[in-house]
Amino acid sequence: MKILITGGGGFIGSVLLIGLHDKYEIISLDRDQGPRQTKLQALTKDKITFVNGDIRDEVLLDNLMQKGIDVVIHFAGGGGNNACMKDPALAVTSYVHGTHLLLKKSLKYNIKRFIFSSSQAAYSTFKAREMPLTEDMELMPDDLYGALKAVAEHEIRDSQLKFTTLRFANVYGYVQGFNEIRKGGAIENFIKAAYDGSDITIFGKGEQKIDYVNVNDVLHCIEIILNDLSAGSDIFNIGSGKLVSIMDIAKTAAEIGREVFGHQINIKTVPAPEGKIWPDRLISIDKANRLLKWKPLVSLSDGIKQIMTNAEAPEK
Numbered sequence: 001m002k003i004l005i006t007g008g009g010g011f012i013g014s015v016l017l018i019g020l021h022d023k024y025e026i027i028s029l030d031r032d033q034g035p036r037q038t039k040l041q042a043l044t045k046d047k048i049t050f051v052n053g054d055i056r057d058e059v060l061l062d063n064l065m066q067k068g069i070d071v072v073i074h075f076a077g078g079g080g081n082n083a084c085m086k087d088p089a090l091a092v093t094s095y096v097h098g099t100h101l102l103l104k105k106s107l108k109y110n111i112k113r114f115i116f117s118s119s120q121a122a123y124s125t126f127k128a129r130e131m132p133l134t135e136d137m138e139l140m141p142d143d144l145y146g147a148l149k150a151v152a153e154h155e156i157r158d159s160q161l162k163f164t165t166l167r168f169a170n171v172y173g174y175v176q177g178f179n180e181i182r183k184g185g186a187i188e189n190f191i192k193a194a195y196d197g198s199d200i201t202i203f204g205k206g207e208q209k210i211d212y213v214n215v216n217d218v219l220h221c222i223e224i225i226l227n228d229l230s231a232g233s234d235i236f237n238i239g240s241g242k243l244v245s246i247m248d249i250a251k252t253a254a255e256i257g258r259e260v261f262g263h264q265i266n267i268k269t270v271p272a273p274e275g276k277i278w279p280d281r282l283i284s285i286d287k288a289n290r291l292l293k294w295k296p297l298v299s300l301s302d303g304i305k306q307i308m309t310n311a312e313a314p315e316k
């Protein structure tokens with residue numbers, strides 16, 4: 001089976017390349033694989049074709065897809081809402097126009113399935129909603145990122161292609177062989193603090209709850225989808241199935257940090273800046289559990305420990 005993975009140089013994309021390179025013929029398309037490519041090439045034993053290019057380049061897509069692609073795994077993207085707001089033109093053209101072009105070419109070259117990385121942000125970010133959020137609930141995005149994912153989803157649903165759309169919670173984890181602590185959200189910040197032996201800082205009382213799913217569970221989900229290309233088109237929430245408070249994540253990171261790095265790590269609370277605390281948001285994973293027979297296997301503490309035991313000096 002031949003697979004085109006867009007965003008292969010990114011966080012989740014790299015995990016997919018490493019996890020799938022032995023079983024499938026893969027092309028990784030990314031506009032900025034940069035120095036990661038050399039490492040990924042070695043980790044995947046030169047089995048992957050790396051193409052440095054943009055999903056908005058129609059000629060390039062034709063060249064790649066006319067050679068025969070069975071599945072497109074579309075994970076290219078411009079980051080979450082902060083990144084989208086920094087460069088809205090790039091975000092809109094990548095998430096919407098880029099997805100449009102990939103769909104058009106996927107139809108032209110008869111691909112068998114289009115797998116798309118959507119986000120829980122398509123349901124909403126700032127609005128409190130009934131929980132857990134299920135796939136049949138209306139999408140009510142209230143930031144640019146969520147809106148772009150909702151538009152892309154809409155176009156995929158209206159295409160004539162067979163598709164699987166995955167609405168991810170927050171994805172965290174370790175990319176085998178990279179040993180880096182990524183820049184990111186709460187988990188990454190807490191792990192960096194533990195590494196440095198500095199205080200973990202949390203906003204307010206740390207009562208806000210968040211849904212984190214490990215990147216290896218995302219890989220596992222993609223493997224399940226690839227194993228049954230005959231399944232119908234569908235949309236699935238992919239999360240941990242439970243919420244954990246920021247304070248509990250901080251305590252877990254501090255405890256594992258003490259064990260791994262030998263530092264005493266204190267948790268400091270500071271008043272929350274405006275707009276930094278959002279309503280809790282839990283996505284139901286019952287449908288993925290029922291129809292894909294998928295469930296998350298990596299606990300938050302195991303996931304944090306895995307990052308910490310492999311961590312190297314974080315970027316400052």
Ligand SMILES: NC(=O)c1ccc[n+]([C@@H]2O[C@H](COP(=O)([O-])OP(=O)(O)OC[C@H]3O[C@@H](n4cnc5c(N)ncnc54)[C@H](O)[C@@H]3O)[C@@H](O)[C@H]2O)c1
Nearest residue numbers: 007009010011012030031032054055076077117119168171
């Ligand atoms: N990480 C998460 O928590 C999370 C949660 C929900 C959804 N997602 C979605 O999953 C996908 C992958 O996320 P990630 O965390 O690996 O992101 P990432 O930023 O690490 O990787 C995305 C990659 O896409 C590439 N890219 C961006 N625009 C492109 C374009 N026009 N053409 C070619 N390549 C382009 C970037 O260079 C980057 O390497 C994204 O679409 C993201 O929106 C991620």
